[in-house]
Amino acid sequence: MSPYQKPHTLERDCLGRLVLIDAAGNRHEGIYPVRAFPITAPGAGISLMDASGKELCWFDSVSQVPEAELGLIEQEMAAREFMPVIEKITQVSTFATPSVWDIETDRGPTRIRLKTEEDIRCIAGNTLLIVDANGLQFIIQDSTQLDKVSKKLLDRFR
Structure with a gap:
């Protein structure tokens, strides 16, 4: 586990926004994932950011994202990273x-x-x-x- 990774839960609220519940039980609504290198290394470095742009969680690679959360993160990134080839x-x-x-x-x-x-x-x-x-x-x-x-x-x- 990366030093920036802390136990948490990721889910969607009734409005479809991502919500991160941290180890202390605090709910962070409207969070969004950001790739560190979306074009040159899309599988490396993913950060979960709060609505004000503060990093809440860091994964060194996609492989470190818990399987239960990976689908939610990929759906969110697909909507944010629309870039036709x-x-x-x-x-x-x-x-x-x-x-x-x-x-x-x-x-x-x-x-x-x-x-x-x-x-x-x-x-x-x-x-x-x-x-x-x-x-x-x-x-x-x-x-x-x-x-x-x-x-x-x-x-x-x-």
């Missing part, structure tokens, strides 16, 4: 920004608007994070694995 870039409106991109993601085809070239960020190796004009984040897990057309279109902006 770009699988293909089919078309761009112009090679200058702002531009409109037609893309295919793991959640289906969509259209995004890229405000500036700085909205494409290399975060680790060949992994790219793209933020559209609405603030939604999309990820390209390995830009070297894109098809030839997608690579050519992407290279115009990098």
